Amino acid sequence: MFSSNLSLDQAPPLSAPLRFFLTAPLFAIIASIFIIVNPEAMFMHKDLMTIAVVHLFTIGYFGLIMLGALQQMLPVLAGVNLPRPVVLATLSHILMVLGTLGLSFGLIYFHSIIMISSLMLFAGFAIILLPSLLLLLKGDFQNPTINGMRIAIVFGLLTVLLGVHLGLSYSNYNFSVLHQSFVDLHIAMGTMGWILVLVISVAFQVIPMFYVTPKFSKFCMKWPFLIAGIILFWGLFVFEIFTGRVVQIVGVLLFVVAMSAFASVGLKRFTQRKRPIADTTVWYWRLSLGSLLLTALVLIAKTVLVLDGLEYLVGVLFGFGFGVSVLNGMLYKIIPFLSWFHLSATGRFDIPTMRDFLPEKGAKRQFYLHLVALIALLISFFIHELLVVAGIVLLLSFLYLWFNLIQATKLYVQESKKEPVMAGGMSWN
Amino acid sequence: MNKEIFVDVRELPAPEPLEVMVNTLGELEFGAYIKMHHRQMPNMLFPILTRNGYGYFVQKGEDEVFVYIYIKKDKQIKKELEDVLK
Numbered sequence: 447m448f449s450s451n452l453s454l455d456q457a458p459p460l461s462a463p464l465r466f467f468l469t470a471p472l473f474a475i476i477a478s479i480f481i482i483v484n485p486e487a488m489f490m491h492k493d494l495m496t497i498a499v500v501h502l503f504t505i506g507y508f509g510l511i512m513l514g515a516l517q518q519m520l521p522v523l524a525g526v527n528l529p530r531p532v533v534l535a536t537l538s539h540i541l542m543v544l545g546t547l548g549l550s551f552g553l554i555y556f557h558s559i560i561m562i563s564s565l566m567l568f569a570g571f572a573i574i575l576l577p578s579l580l581l582l583l584k585g586d587f588q589n590p591t592i593n594g595m596r597i598a599i600v601f602g603l604l605t606v607l608l609g610v611h612l613g614l615s616y617s618n619y620n621f622s623v624l625h626q627s628f629v630d631l632h633i634a635m636g637t638m639g640w641i642l643v644l645v646i647s648v649a650f651q652v653i654p655m656f657y658v659t660p661k662f663s664k665f666c667m668k669w670p671f672l673i674a675g676i677i678l679f680w681g682l683f684v685f686e687i688f689t690g691r692v693v694q695i696v697g698v699l700l701f702v703v704a705m706s707a708f709a710s711v712g713l714k715r716f717t718q719r720k721r722p723i724a725d726t727t728v729w730y731w732r733l734s735l736g737s738l739l740l741t742a743l744v745l746i747a748k749t750v751l752v753l754d755g756l757e758y759l760v761g762v763l764f765g766f767g768f769g770v771s772v773l774n775g776m777l778y779k780i781i782p783f784l785s786w787f788h789l790s791a792t793g794r795f796d797i798p799t800m801r802d803f804l805p806e807k808g809a810k811r812q813f814y815l816h817l818v819a820l821i822a823l824l825i826s827f828f829i830h831e832l833l834v835v836a837g838i839v840l841l842l843s844f845l846y847l848w849f850n851l852i853q854a855t856k857l858y859v860q861e862s863k864k865e866p867v868m869a870g871g872m873s874w875n
Numbered sequence: 876m877n878k879e880i881f882v883d884v885r886e887l888p889a890p891e892p893l894e895v896m897v898n899t900l901g902e903l904e905f906g907a908y909i910k911m912h913h914r915q916m917p918n919m920l921f922p923i924l925t926r927n928g929y930g931y932f933v934q935k936g937e938d939e940v941f942v943y944i945y946i947k948k949d950k951q952i953k954k955e956l957e958d959v960l961k
Protein backbone atom coordinates (compact mmCIF):
# COMPACT_ATOMS: atom_id res chain seq x y z
CA MET A 447 0.00 0.00 0.00
CA PHE A 448 1.19 3.49 -0.65
CA SER A 449 -0.18 6.95 -0.80
CA SER A 450 1.25 8.67 -3.79
CA ASN A 451 0.46 12.33 -3.44
CA LEU A 452 3.86 12.89 -4.99
CA SER A 453 4.73 15.00 -7.96
CA LEU A 454 1.96 13.77 -10.22
CA ASP A 455 0.26 17.08 -9.93
CA GLN A 456 2.18 18.58 -12.81
CA ALA A 457 0.76 17.05 -15.96
CA PRO A 458 2.11 19.40 -18.64
CA PRO A 459 -0.14 22.34 -19.49
CA LEU A 460 -2.25 21.68 -22.57
CA SER A 461 -0.40 24.27 -24.62
CA ALA A 462 2.85 22.26 -24.42
CA PRO A 463 1.78 19.25 -26.52
CA LEU A 464 -1.08 20.94 -28.35
CA ARG A 465 1.15 23.29 -30.35
CA PHE A 466 2.89 20.23 -31.83
CA PHE A 467 -0.41 18.54 -32.74
CA LEU A 468 -1.88 21.65 -34.33
CA THR A 469 1.12 22.54 -36.48
CA ALA A 470 1.94 19.02 -37.73
CA PRO A 471 -0.92 18.93 -40.29
CA LEU A 472 0.44 22.13 -41.86
CA PHE A 473 3.58 20.27 -42.93
CA ALA A 474 1.51 17.49 -44.45
CA ILE A 475 -0.47 20.19 -46.27
CA ILE A 476 2.76 21.68 -47.68
CA ALA A 477 3.90 18.18 -48.68
CA SER A 478 0.61 17.58 -50.51
CA ILE A 479 1.09 20.84 -52.42
CA PHE A 480 4.63 19.78 -53.40
CA ILE A 481 3.18 16.51 -54.72
CA ILE A 482 0.50 18.31 -56.72
CA VAL A 483 3.02 20.75 -58.18
CA ASN A 484 5.66 18.19 -59.11
CA PRO A 485 4.13 14.72 -59.20
CA GLU A 486 6.68 13.06 -61.48
CA ALA A 487 9.47 13.65 -58.95
CA MET A 488 7.80 11.30 -56.48
CA PHE A 489 8.69 8.29 -58.56
CA MET A 490 12.42 9.08 -58.30
CA HIS A 491 13.52 8.47 -54.75
CA LYS A 492 16.74 10.48 -55.00
CA ASP A 493 14.96 13.55 -56.34
CA LEU A 494 15.41 16.47 -53.94
CA MET A 495 11.70 17.22 -54.11
CA THR A 496 10.98 13.66 -52.96
CA ILE A 497 13.49 13.89 -50.13
CA ALA A 498 11.81 17.14 -49.06
CA VAL A 499 8.35 15.53 -49.12
CA VAL A 500 9.66 12.50 -47.19
CA HIS A 501 10.96 14.79 -44.44
CA LEU A 502 7.84 16.93 -44.32
CA PHE A 503 6.14 13.68 -43.32
CA THR A 504 8.85 11.99 -41.21
CA ILE A 505 9.89 15.12 -39.31
CA GLY A 506 7.02 17.58 -39.81
CA TYR A 507 4.23 15.12 -39.22
CA PHE A 508 5.54 12.05 -37.40
CA GLY A 509 8.30 13.86 -35.52
CA LEU A 510 6.17 16.74 -34.30
CA ILE A 511 3.24 14.59 -33.23
CA MET A 512 5.45 12.09 -31.41
CA LEU A 513 7.34 14.86 -29.62
CA GLY A 514 3.98 16.23 -28.47
CA ALA A 515 2.66 12.81 -27.51
CA LEU A 516 5.81 11.87 -25.57
CA GLN A 517 5.42 14.89 -23.29
CA GLN A 518 1.94 13.71 -22.58
CA MET A 519 2.70 10.00 -22.23
CA LEU A 520 5.56 10.35 -19.74
CA PRO A 521 3.28 11.15 -16.80
CA VAL A 522 0.70 8.51 -17.77
CA LEU A 523 3.16 5.71 -18.40
CA ALA A 524 6.01 6.39 -16.09
CA GLY A 525 4.55 8.89 -13.64
CA VAL A 526 7.32 11.37 -14.51
CA ASN A 527 7.24 14.83 -16.06
CA LEU A 528 9.65 16.88 -18.10
CA PRO A 529 11.02 19.78 -16.09
CA ARG A 530 9.82 23.23 -17.23
CA PRO A 531 7.47 21.72 -19.78
CA VAL A 532 6.38 24.96 -21.43
CA VAL A 533 9.91 26.30 -21.88
CA LEU A 534 11.12 23.03 -23.42
CA ALA A 535 8.03 22.73 -25.61
CA THR A 536 8.33 26.31 -26.86
CA LEU A 537 12.02 26.01 -27.71
CA SER A 538 11.72 22.60 -29.32
CA HIS A 539 8.62 23.58 -31.28
CA ILE A 540 10.16 26.74 -32.75
CA LEU A 541 13.31 24.86 -33.75
CA MET A 542 11.33 22.00 -35.28
CA VAL A 543 9.05 24.29 -37.27
CA LEU A 544 11.89 26.44 -38.63
CA GLY A 545 14.13 23.41 -39.17
CA THR A 546 11.51 21.44 -41.09
CA LEU A 547 10.65 24.39 -43.32
CA GLY A 548 14.35 25.16 -43.78
CA LEU A 549 15.29 21.59 -44.64
CA SER A 550 12.46 21.00 -47.10
CA PHE A 551 12.66 24.35 -48.90
CA GLY A 552 16.44 24.30 -48.60
CA LEU A 553 16.76 20.95 -50.35
CA ILE A 554 14.71 22.26 -53.27
CA TYR A 555 15.62 25.93 -53.53
CA PHE A 556 18.40 27.18 -51.25
CA HIS A 557 21.12 24.71 -50.34
CA SER A 558 22.82 27.28 -48.15
CA ILE A 559 20.20 26.91 -45.42
CA ILE A 560 20.27 23.10 -45.24
CA MET A 561 23.07 22.96 -42.69
CA ILE A 562 21.63 25.43 -40.20
CA SER A 563 18.20 23.81 -40.59
CA SER A 564 19.64 20.35 -39.89
CA LEU A 565 21.29 21.63 -36.73
CA MET A 566 18.05 23.29 -35.63
CA LEU A 567 16.24 20.00 -36.13
CA PHE A 568 18.83 18.16 -34.10
CA ALA A 569 18.40 20.65 -31.28
CA GLY A 570 14.60 20.56 -31.60
CA PHE A 571 14.49 16.78 -31.28
CA ALA A 572 17.13 16.62 -28.55
CA ILE A 573 15.42 19.19 -26.30
CA ILE A 574 12.51 16.80 -25.77
CA LEU A 575 14.12 13.42 -26.46
CA LEU A 576 17.20 13.70 -24.25
CA PRO A 577 15.42 14.67 -21.01
CA SER A 578 12.71 12.10 -21.78
CA LEU A 579 15.35 9.42 -22.20
CA LEU A 580 17.05 10.40 -18.94
CA LEU A 581 13.74 10.25 -17.08
CA LEU A 582 12.85 6.91 -18.65
CA LEU A 583 16.25 5.45 -17.82
CA LYS A 584 15.54 5.99 -14.14
CA GLY A 585 12.23 4.15 -14.29
CA ASP A 586 10.88 0.64 -14.31
CA PHE A 587 12.89 -1.84 -16.42
CA GLN A 588 10.00 -4.33 -16.44
CA ASN A 589 7.60 -2.14 -18.37
CA PRO A 590 7.73 -3.11 -22.07
CA THR A 591 6.41 0.25 -23.26
CA ILE A 592 9.11 2.09 -21.37
CA ASN A 593 11.79 -0.31 -22.63
CA GLY A 594 10.59 0.14 -26.20
CA MET A 595 10.52 3.91 -25.87
CA ARG A 596 14.08 3.99 -24.64
CA ILE A 597 15.16 2.06 -27.73
CA ALA A 598 13.08 4.22 -30.06
CA ILE A 599 14.43 7.45 -28.59
CA VAL A 600 18.03 6.28 -28.95
CA PHE A 601 17.38 5.41 -32.60
CA GLY A 602 15.54 8.68 -33.11
CA LEU A 603 18.54 10.65 -31.88
CA LEU A 604 20.94 8.58 -34.00
CA THR A 605 18.73 9.05 -37.09
CA VAL A 606 18.78 12.78 -36.62
CA LEU A 607 22.56 12.80 -36.06
CA LEU A 608 23.04 10.86 -39.28
CA GLY A 609 20.58 13.29 -40.88
CA VAL A 610 22.79 16.21 -39.85
CA HIS A 611 25.73 14.49 -41.51
CA LEU A 612 23.69 13.94 -44.71
CA GLY A 613 22.42 17.51 -44.56
CA LEU A 614 25.99 18.77 -44.38
CA SER A 615 26.88 16.75 -47.46
CA TYR A 616 23.98 18.26 -49.37
CA SER A 617 24.69 21.80 -48.21
CA ASN A 618 28.16 21.81 -49.79
CA TYR A 619 27.54 19.09 -52.35
CA ASN A 620 30.44 17.07 -51.08
CA PHE A 621 29.59 13.38 -50.62
CA SER A 622 31.86 10.92 -48.84
CA VAL A 623 32.55 7.51 -50.35
CA LEU A 624 30.43 6.04 -47.58
CA HIS A 625 27.51 8.35 -48.37
CA GLN A 626 25.17 5.59 -49.50
CA SER A 627 25.99 3.49 -46.42
CA PHE A 628 25.11 6.43 -44.17
CA VAL A 629 21.90 6.98 -46.11
CA ASP A 630 20.91 3.31 -45.78
CA LEU A 631 21.60 3.31 -42.06
CA HIS A 632 19.73 6.62 -41.66
CA ILE A 633 16.70 5.12 -43.41
CA ALA A 634 16.78 1.86 -41.44
CA MET A 635 17.19 3.60 -38.10
CA GLY A 636 14.57 6.22 -38.90
CA THR A 637 11.88 3.89 -40.19
CA MET A 638 12.45 0.67 -38.22
CA GLY A 639 14.23 1.93 -35.10
CA TRP A 640 12.43 5.19 -34.45
CA ILE A 641 9.02 5.00 -36.14
CA LEU A 642 8.24 1.28 -35.96
CA VAL A 643 9.64 0.64 -32.47
CA LEU A 644 7.90 3.73 -31.12
CA VAL A 645 4.54 2.72 -32.58
CA ILE A 646 4.98 -0.85 -31.30
CA SER A 647 5.82 0.29 -27.78
CA VAL A 648 2.94 2.72 -27.69
CA ALA A 649 0.65 -0.02 -29.04
CA PHE A 650 1.56 -2.35 -26.13
CA GLN A 651 0.04 0.20 -23.84
CA VAL A 652 -2.60 1.92 -25.91
CA ILE A 653 -4.36 -0.99 -27.63
CA PRO A 654 -5.30 -2.87 -24.43
CA MET A 655 -6.02 0.39 -22.63
CA PHE A 656 -8.14 2.21 -25.20
CA TYR A 657 -9.83 -0.78 -26.76
CA VAL A 658 -10.00 -3.25 -23.83
CA THR A 659 -8.27 -6.12 -25.61
CA PRO A 660 -6.07 -8.85 -24.13
CA LYS A 661 -2.53 -7.67 -23.50
CA PHE A 662 0.36 -8.46 -25.82
CA SER A 663 2.20 -11.63 -24.81
CA LYS A 664 5.56 -11.71 -23.05
CA PHE A 665 7.16 -12.79 -26.30
CA CYS A 666 5.74 -9.81 -28.23
CA MET A 667 7.14 -7.51 -25.60
CA LYS A 668 10.64 -8.50 -26.77
CA TRP A 669 10.10 -7.14 -30.28
CA PRO A 670 11.76 -3.77 -29.71
CA PHE A 671 14.95 -5.56 -28.60
CA LEU A 672 14.82 -7.91 -31.59
CA ILE A 673 14.33 -5.01 -34.01
CA ALA A 674 17.27 -3.20 -32.42
CA GLY A 675 19.35 -6.35 -33.04
CA ILE A 676 18.23 -6.56 -36.67
CA ILE A 677 19.18 -2.91 -37.23
CA LEU A 678 22.67 -3.56 -35.86
CA PHE A 679 23.00 -6.55 -38.19
CA TRP A 680 21.76 -4.39 -41.07
CA GLY A 681 24.32 -1.73 -40.11
CA LEU A 682 27.10 -4.28 -40.55
CA PHE A 683 25.70 -5.10 -43.98
CA VAL A 684 25.37 -1.52 -45.24
CA PHE A 685 28.93 -0.74 -44.14
CA GLU A 686 30.06 -3.89 -45.95
CA ILE A 687 31.44 -5.66 -42.91
CA PHE A 688 29.06 -8.48 -43.80
CA THR A 689 28.68 -8.77 -47.54
CA GLY A 690 26.74 -10.80 -50.02
CA ARG A 691 23.27 -11.20 -51.32
CA VAL A 692 22.32 -13.81 -48.73
CA VAL A 693 23.09 -11.39 -45.91
CA GLN A 694 20.96 -8.75 -47.60
CA ILE A 695 18.02 -11.11 -48.05
CA VAL A 696 18.29 -12.38 -44.48
CA GLY A 697 18.35 -8.82 -43.18
CA VAL A 698 15.29 -7.76 -45.14
CA LEU A 699 13.42 -10.94 -44.24
CA LEU A 700 14.09 -10.32 -40.54
CA PHE A 701 12.59 -6.82 -40.85
CA VAL A 702 9.67 -8.31 -42.77
CA VAL A 703 9.03 -10.92 -40.06
CA ALA A 704 9.15 -8.26 -37.34
CA MET A 705 6.70 -6.01 -39.19
CA SER A 706 4.27 -8.77 -40.06
CA ALA A 707 4.37 -10.29 -36.59
CA PHE A 708 3.44 -6.98 -35.01
CA ALA A 709 0.82 -6.19 -37.65
CA SER A 710 -0.87 -9.60 -37.37
CA VAL A 711 -0.95 -9.71 -33.58
CA GLY A 712 -2.19 -6.12 -33.53
CA LEU A 713 -4.96 -6.87 -36.03
CA LYS A 714 -5.93 -9.94 -34.03
CA ARG A 715 -6.21 -7.88 -30.85
CA PHE A 716 -8.84 -5.74 -32.56
CA THR A 717 -10.96 -8.86 -33.10
CA GLN A 718 -10.71 -9.69 -29.38
CA ARG A 719 -12.26 -6.60 -27.90
CA LYS A 720 -14.62 -6.95 -24.94
CA ARG A 721 -16.91 -4.19 -26.19
CA PRO A 722 -16.51 -4.04 -29.94
CA ILE A 723 -17.78 -0.54 -30.68
CA ALA A 724 -16.16 0.61 -33.91
CA ASP A 725 -15.14 4.24 -33.75
CA THR A 726 -13.00 5.92 -36.36
CA THR A 727 -9.80 5.38 -34.41
CA VAL A 728 -10.32 1.61 -34.63
CA TRP A 729 -10.51 1.89 -38.41
CA TYR A 730 -7.37 4.00 -38.43
CA TRP A 731 -5.52 1.33 -36.44
CA ARG A 732 -6.75 -1.42 -38.74
CA LEU A 733 -5.75 0.50 -41.85
CA SER A 734 -2.38 1.24 -40.33
CA LEU A 735 -1.61 -2.37 -39.41
CA GLY A 736 -2.98 -3.63 -42.74
CA SER A 737 -0.67 -1.23 -44.58
CA LEU A 738 2.25 -2.46 -42.52
CA LEU A 739 1.53 -6.01 -43.67
CA LEU A 740 1.43 -4.84 -47.28
CA THR A 741 4.71 -2.97 -46.79
CA ALA A 742 6.27 -6.26 -45.72
CA LEU A 743 4.98 -7.97 -48.87
CA VAL A 744 6.32 -5.25 -51.16
CA LEU A 745 9.70 -5.37 -49.40
CA ILE A 746 9.90 -9.10 -50.09
CA ALA A 747 9.09 -8.52 -53.76
CA LYS A 748 11.62 -5.72 -53.97
CA THR A 749 14.49 -7.66 -52.40
CA VAL A 750 13.95 -11.30 -53.20
CA LEU A 751 12.58 -10.85 -56.71
CA VAL A 752 14.90 -7.88 -57.34
CA LEU A 753 12.09 -5.63 -58.57
CA ASP A 754 13.35 -2.09 -59.00
CA GLY A 755 11.46 1.15 -58.61
CA LEU A 756 9.29 -0.03 -55.71
CA GLU A 757 10.56 2.69 -53.33
CA TYR A 758 7.47 4.76 -54.10
CA LEU A 759 5.15 1.93 -53.01
CA VAL A 760 7.17 1.25 -49.86
CA GLY A 761 7.10 4.94 -49.02
CA VAL A 762 3.34 5.27 -49.55
CA LEU A 763 2.46 2.08 -47.67
CA PHE A 764 4.83 2.56 -44.76
CA GLY A 765 4.85 6.36 -44.47
CA PHE A 766 1.27 7.19 -45.27
CA GLY A 767 -0.63 3.91 -44.89
CA PHE A 768 1.06 2.84 -41.68
CA GLY A 769 2.59 5.98 -40.16
CA VAL A 770 0.06 8.70 -40.93
CA SER A 771 -2.91 6.42 -40.24
CA VAL A 772 -1.77 5.43 -36.78
CA LEU A 773 -0.97 9.06 -35.93
CA ASN A 774 -4.37 10.28 -37.09
CA GLY A 775 -6.03 7.62 -34.94
CA MET A 776 -3.92 8.73 -32.00
CA LEU A 777 -4.70 12.42 -32.54
CA TYR A 778 -8.41 11.66 -32.55
CA LYS A 779 -8.03 9.97 -29.14
CA ILE A 780 -5.55 12.33 -27.54
CA ILE A 781 -7.02 15.74 -28.40
CA PRO A 782 -10.55 15.20 -27.04
CA PHE A 783 -9.09 13.48 -24.01
CA LEU A 784 -6.62 16.24 -23.19
CA SER A 785 -9.18 18.99 -23.73
CA TRP A 786 -11.60 17.24 -21.42
CA PHE A 787 -8.90 16.40 -18.91
CA HIS A 788 -7.58 19.93 -18.58
CA LEU A 789 -11.08 21.28 -18.10
CA SER A 790 -12.02 18.68 -15.50
CA ALA A 791 -8.78 19.20 -13.61
CA THR A 792 -9.90 22.76 -12.91
CA GLY A 793 -12.63 21.41 -10.65
CA ARG A 794 -15.47 21.93 -13.12
CA PHE A 795 -17.85 19.08 -13.59
CA ASP A 796 -20.32 20.73 -15.98
CA ILE A 797 -18.06 20.32 -18.98
CA PRO A 798 -18.72 18.82 -22.43
CA THR A 799 -18.08 15.08 -22.83
CA MET A 800 -15.03 13.90 -24.72
CA ARG A 801 -17.21 13.10 -27.72
CA ASP A 802 -18.31 16.72 -27.95
CA PHE A 803 -14.75 17.79 -28.64
CA LEU A 804 -14.47 15.60 -31.71
CA PRO A 805 -17.79 14.46 -33.12
CA GLU A 806 -17.60 10.99 -34.65
CA LYS A 807 -19.24 12.15 -37.86
CA GLY A 808 -16.47 14.58 -38.76
CA ALA A 809 -13.78 12.07 -37.86
CA LYS A 810 -15.39 9.39 -39.99
CA ARG A 811 -15.74 11.62 -43.06
CA GLN A 812 -12.12 12.62 -42.73
CA PHE A 813 -11.14 8.95 -42.48
CA TYR A 814 -12.93 8.22 -45.78
CA LEU A 815 -10.98 10.99 -47.49
CA HIS A 816 -7.79 9.56 -46.03
CA LEU A 817 -8.70 6.11 -47.32
CA VAL A 818 -9.46 7.42 -50.81
CA ALA A 819 -6.14 9.30 -50.76
CA LEU A 820 -4.28 6.09 -49.90
CA ILE A 821 -6.00 4.11 -52.64
CA ALA A 822 -5.36 6.88 -55.18
CA LEU A 823 -1.70 7.07 -54.16
CA LEU A 824 -1.41 3.31 -54.69
CA ILE A 825 -3.12 3.36 -58.08
CA SER A 826 -0.84 6.24 -59.13
CA PHE A 827 2.03 3.79 -58.98
CA PHE A 828 0.55 2.17 -62.09
CA ILE A 829 -0.92 5.32 -63.65
CA HIS A 830 1.50 8.15 -62.89
CA GLU A 831 -0.89 10.79 -64.30
CA LEU A 832 -3.28 10.07 -61.43
CA LEU A 833 -0.85 11.35 -58.79
CA VAL A 834 -2.08 14.93 -59.19
CA VAL A 835 -5.59 13.81 -58.27
CA ALA A 836 -4.23 11.70 -55.41
CA GLY A 837 -2.32 14.77 -54.20
CA ILE A 838 -5.49 16.85 -54.21
CA VAL A 839 -7.40 14.25 -52.17
CA LEU A 840 -4.42 14.06 -49.82
CA LEU A 841 -4.51 17.82 -49.40
CA LEU A 842 -8.24 17.76 -48.68
CA SER A 843 -7.87 14.96 -46.13
CA PHE A 844 -5.25 16.91 -44.16
CA LEU A 845 -7.23 20.14 -44.40
CA TYR A 846 -10.24 18.30 -43.01
CA LEU A 847 -8.15 16.74 -40.23
CA TRP A 848 -6.79 20.14 -39.32
CA PHE A 849 -10.30 21.61 -39.30
CA ASN A 850 -11.42 18.84 -36.90
CA LEU A 851 -8.53 19.54 -34.56
CA ILE A 852 -9.11 23.29 -34.66
CA GLN A 853 -12.81 22.82 -33.85
CA ALA A 854 -11.89 20.76 -30.79
CA THR A 855 -9.42 23.42 -29.66
CA LYS A 856 -11.99 26.18 -30.16
CA LEU A 857 -14.46 24.38 -27.92
CA TYR A 858 -11.75 23.97 -25.31
CA VAL A 859 -10.84 27.66 -25.39
CA GLN A 860 -14.50 28.67 -25.22
CA GLU A 861 -15.15 26.37 -22.24
CA SER A 862 -11.99 27.26 -20.38
CA LYS A 863 -13.10 30.90 -20.28
CA LYS A 864 -16.20 30.00 -18.27
CA GLU A 865 -16.17 30.50 -14.51
CA PRO A 866 -15.40 27.33 -12.58
CA VAL A 867 -18.60 25.93 -11.09
CA MET A 868 -17.93 23.62 -8.20
CA ALA A 869 -19.98 20.45 -8.17
CA GLY A 870 -22.27 19.82 -5.21
CA GLY A 871 -19.95 17.83 -3.00
CA MET A 872 -16.97 20.05 -3.65
CA SER A 873 -17.89 23.02 -1.52
CA TRP A 874 -15.40 22.17 1.24
CA ASN A 875 -12.57 22.93 -1.09
CA MET B 876 -17.78 -0.15 6.88
CA ASN B 877 -20.86 0.37 4.76
CA LYS B 878 -20.00 3.79 3.42
CA GLU B 879 -18.12 2.41 0.51
CA ILE B 880 -18.93 3.45 -3.06
CA PHE B 881 -17.52 0.65 -5.17
CA VAL B 882 -16.70 1.36 -8.82
CA ASP B 883 -15.36 -1.32 -11.15
CA VAL B 884 -13.92 0.26 -14.29
CA ARG B 885 -11.87 -2.69 -15.47
CA GLU B 886 -13.90 -3.30 -18.58
CA LEU B 887 -14.16 0.30 -19.72
CA PRO B 888 -11.96 1.54 -22.55
CA ALA B 889 -9.71 4.45 -21.61
CA PRO B 890 -10.42 7.24 -20.96
CA GLU B 891 -13.94 6.30 -19.82
CA PRO B 892 -12.76 5.16 -16.37
CA LEU B 893 -11.60 8.70 -15.75
CA GLU B 894 -14.90 10.17 -16.87
CA VAL B 895 -16.81 7.73 -14.62
CA MET B 896 -14.57 8.53 -11.67
CA VAL B 897 -14.98 12.27 -12.06
CA ASN B 898 -18.74 11.82 -12.10
CA THR B 899 -18.58 9.57 -9.03
CA LEU B 900 -16.54 12.14 -7.11
CA GLY B 901 -19.61 14.36 -7.11
CA GLU B 902 -21.44 11.68 -5.04
CA LEU B 903 -18.76 11.40 -2.39
CA GLU B 904 -19.63 12.89 0.99
CA PHE B 905 -17.96 13.20 4.37
CA GLY B 906 -17.86 9.85 6.13
CA ALA B 907 -17.67 7.86 2.90
CA TYR B 908 -15.00 6.79 0.44
CA ILE B 909 -14.76 5.42 -3.09
CA LYS B 910 -13.11 2.10 -3.84
CA MET B 911 -12.07 1.94 -7.47
CA HIS B 912 -11.06 -1.28 -9.19
CA HIS B 913 -8.93 -0.76 -12.31
CA ARG B 914 -6.69 -2.70 -14.68
CA GLN B 915 -3.81 -0.29 -14.30
CA MET B 916 -2.51 2.67 -12.38
CA PRO B 917 -4.84 5.61 -13.15
CA ASN B 918 -2.03 8.15 -13.32
CA MET B 919 -4.22 10.81 -14.91
CA LEU B 920 -6.77 10.60 -12.10
CA PHE B 921 -4.30 11.53 -9.37
CA PRO B 922 -3.75 15.16 -10.38
CA ILE B 923 -7.51 15.68 -10.61
CA LEU B 924 -7.86 14.31 -7.09
CA THR B 925 -5.06 16.31 -5.49
CA ARG B 926 -6.07 19.54 -7.17
CA ASN B 927 -9.63 19.25 -5.97
CA GLY B 928 -9.15 18.35 -2.35
CA TYR B 929 -9.24 14.56 -2.35
CA GLY B 930 -6.76 12.13 -0.86
CA TYR B 931 -6.17 8.55 -1.94
CA PHE B 932 -4.47 5.27 -1.19
CA VAL B 933 -3.34 2.78 -3.79
CA GLN B 934 -3.17 -1.00 -3.54
CA LYS B 935 -1.38 -2.59 -6.46
CA GLY B 936 -1.68 -6.22 -7.52
CA GLU B 937 -0.20 -8.15 -10.44
CA ASP B 938 -2.80 -7.11 -13.02
CA GLU B 939 -5.11 -4.88 -11.05
CA VAL B 940 -5.13 -1.78 -8.93
CA PHE B 941 -7.44 -0.60 -6.15
CA VAL B 942 -7.66 3.10 -5.41
CA TYR B 943 -9.37 4.33 -2.24
CA ILE B 944 -10.49 7.93 -2.50
CA TYR B 945 -11.62 10.15 0.37
CA ILE B 946 -12.21 13.81 1.00
CA LYS B 947 -8.90 15.12 2.22
CA LYS B 948 -10.34 17.00 5.18
CA ASP B 949 -12.13 13.87 6.36
CA LYS B 950 -9.45 12.73 8.83
CA GLN B 951 -11.74 10.12 10.35
CA ILE B 952 -12.17 8.17 7.11
CA LYS B 953 -8.53 8.57 6.27
CA LYS B 954 -7.58 6.97 9.56
CA GLU B 955 -10.08 4.15 9.15
CA LEU B 956 -8.75 3.41 5.67
CA GLU B 957 -5.19 3.48 6.92
CA ASP B 958 -6.04 0.97 9.62
CA VAL B 959 -7.82 -1.38 7.24
CA LEU B 960 -5.22 -1.20 4.50
CA LYS B 961 -2.22 -1.68 6.73
Ligand code: HEM
Nearest residue numbers: 491497500504564567568606609610612613629633636637
Ligand atom coordinates in the same frame (compact mmCIF):
# COMPACT_ATOMS: atom_id res chain seq x y z
C1 HEM C 1 17.95 16.48 -38.80
C2 HEM C 1 17.07 15.71 -39.36
C3 HEM C 1 17.24 15.04 -40.70
C4 HEM C 1 18.00 15.44 -41.77
C5 HEM C 1 18.83 16.69 -41.90
C6 HEM C 1 17.85 14.44 -42.80
C7 HEM C 1 18.48 14.46 -44.03
C8 HEM C 1 18.35 13.51 -45.02
C9 HEM C 1 18.95 13.58 -46.32
C10 HEM C 1 19.89 14.69 -46.78
C11 HEM C 1 18.57 12.50 -47.04
C12 HEM C 1 18.94 12.15 -48.48
C13 HEM C 1 20.01 11.12 -48.51
C14 HEM C 1 20.32 10.62 -49.90
O1 HEM C 1 19.56 9.81 -50.42
O2 HEM C 1 21.36 11.03 -50.45
C15 HEM C 1 17.67 11.74 -46.20
C16 HEM C 1 17.01 10.62 -46.58
C17 HEM C 1 16.01 10.02 -45.85
N1 HEM C 1 15.66 10.33 -44.53
FE1 HEM C 1 16.35 11.88 -43.44
N2 HEM C 1 17.01 13.46 -42.34
C18 HEM C 1 16.62 13.80 -41.07
C19 HEM C 1 15.76 13.10 -40.26
C20 HEM C 1 15.06 11.99 -40.65
C21 HEM C 1 14.12 11.32 -39.82
C22 HEM C 1 13.76 11.65 -38.37
C23 HEM C 1 13.62 10.31 -40.56
C24 HEM C 1 12.57 9.37 -40.01
C25 HEM C 1 12.23 8.29 -40.53
C26 HEM C 1 14.25 10.35 -41.88
C27 HEM C 1 13.99 9.49 -42.94
C28 HEM C 1 14.62 9.51 -44.18
C29 HEM C 1 14.29 8.65 -45.29
C30 HEM C 1 13.17 7.60 -45.32
C31 HEM C 1 15.14 8.99 -46.35
C32 HEM C 1 15.14 8.40 -47.77
C33 HEM C 1 14.47 9.33 -48.72
C34 HEM C 1 14.56 8.89 -50.15
O3 HEM C 1 15.49 8.17 -50.49
O4 HEM C 1 13.70 9.30 -50.94
N3 HEM C 1 15.12 11.39 -41.89
N4 HEM C 1 17.56 12.37 -44.96
